[in-house]
Amino acid sequence: MTNLTEQKLNFVKELLSWFRENKRDLPWRKNKNPYHIWISEIMLQQTRVDTVIPYFENFIDKFPTIEALANAPEEDVLKAWEGLGYYSRARNLHSAVKEVKASYGSVVPDNPKDISSLKGVGPYTAGAVLSIAYDKPEPAVDGNVMRVLSRYFLIEEDITKVSTRTAMEKIIREIIPSDAASDFNQGLMELGALVCTPKSPKCTTCPVMEHCDARLQGKEEALPIKKKAKPPKLEQRLVAFIEGTGTNEGKILIRQRPGKGLLAGMWELPHYLTENPLKDWMGSEELNEDFVIDQYALETGTELGSGQWMLDINHVFSHILWDMKVYQFTESHSLIEKEAIQLSSEYRYAWISLDEVDEYVFPNVFLRIFKEVKRTK
DNA sequence: AATTCGTGGAG
């Protein structure tokens, strides 16, 4: 460390001092338990701190140790993740924890090679766990860090590019203090979260504002450079809220999605993508209901009675916008044997009462539909 | 390199 500029040395000193005075009291900062740090880092991927806190506390309560999580059924793990989004994180975490139990004596690996081999652990998470839990001087470059660095050093590269992140990891390796890696990395992220915010950065109270190149040139609001994401693709979907008759009296029909892709393995109400999205649903309600009846028959070989509009609801994913209309149907009669339902479809089906909803894992949009239905009835 | 993975809060 002989060619460090004064700008860099100043940055480390002021950042550490600021962090130790201003760090938030967060649940995963109560101790240095590597398992806890790991869980928090997975949950925090693309997810706000305030959203994560209750999930983290419940998760640690349900699965206090590596062994407890490794031994838990996947369904229980997903249930604890319900509503948090990006459900592959939960599956990968569960798989990785089993691997830690099997291959590392239930101890979270403390070196880059081993920890990076775990499912769901990428460059950021590997560095975060190694530095925060084990004080290893590894970079943990997330969106906060890239925003802070891009401003402080006036880096005008697109931060959505991998090459930009690796360049920043190189900068961190040059300046990360070997005796304070944990506080340094956390300090960078904390500064980005509390002071060097995306909009209206609070430069007047920033501990490193004096040498911040972006601020000195009045460019802090223009950084970081980030390519705009494509708008979500519109999908108009017709949802079937099907109430059972006979032995299914008082129940509704749900189905489980395939194990891969969007909302993998989650339960939902049956719903069908319209072929030609008509702007603002110009088609008639009758045509919509007939479409559902036809699609449902094709998928399950079972007939539905006439439908009735229940509610409209939208849900935005990162890349898809579901514009949904929910119709209520009653089970009419089976065209074929009930057991055949599962044979003609990539979905599994189940009749449940609304009171049993909490025994299955549903993505948020369907929980909202259930809540609305319960409120209305 | 570009796309696919959820959700909800802030302005």
Next chain:
DNA sequence: TCTCCAAGAAT
């Protein structure tokens, strides 16, 4: 209401 986006990883 609309836009952005938050402690990213896998493919």
